[in-house]
């Protein structure tokens with residue numbers, strides 16, 4: 001069973017999709033052992049508690065510098081024997097030092113079809129504002145591995161979503177979450193779990 005940690009900063013609807021996928025059986029070979037937030041008031045923490053998942057809050061502002069914050073975060077993940085780190089609305093970029101400690105062990109969900117509308121500065125609603133401003137007719141979501149380049153790691157899964165003429169950033173965000181993110185993030189976790197167990201068996 002793949003031991004998963006989910007890193008969050010906000011509402012946690014993607015975390016909820018992962019929890020629900022464990023219940024429904026879409027995720028069979030992985031289990032969320034830990035939810036870590038960098039924001040004390042993140043509603044995602046309530047979702048984790050409701051599902052009896054261990055939680056932790058690790059805030060940058062409680063440390064003297066970013067390196068010490070990242071050390072605390074990586075210590076926590078190692079202590080909990082985490083095999084896969086899932087960034088699900090984790091609104092901060094991790095340094096190359098951190099990412100290189102966990103090669104091919106960190107994945108992220110991004111609310112656009114990478115390489116469109118991604119990289120530094122493209123997060124949350126800003127992604128959908130940019131898509132509407134450009135006038136694209138199709139957008140979507142991407143699950144990808146995290147490397148030292150923001151939104152630059154290998155793509156694992158993508159799903160397209162239609163953009164409508166009447167969309168606001170908020171309406172588009174909701175459609176991308178419902179039709180794409182909440183579907184592909186759990187499926188990507190199960191896929192990685194299956195691939196990992198194949199590797200350990202052979």
Ligand code: GAR
Nearest residue numbers: 010011012013014089109111123124
């Ligand atoms: C999601 O749309 C996620 O794709 C996005 O933030 C939202 C978090 O929602 N992440 C990024 O923009 C990262 N670059 P949630 O807290 O309800 O899962």
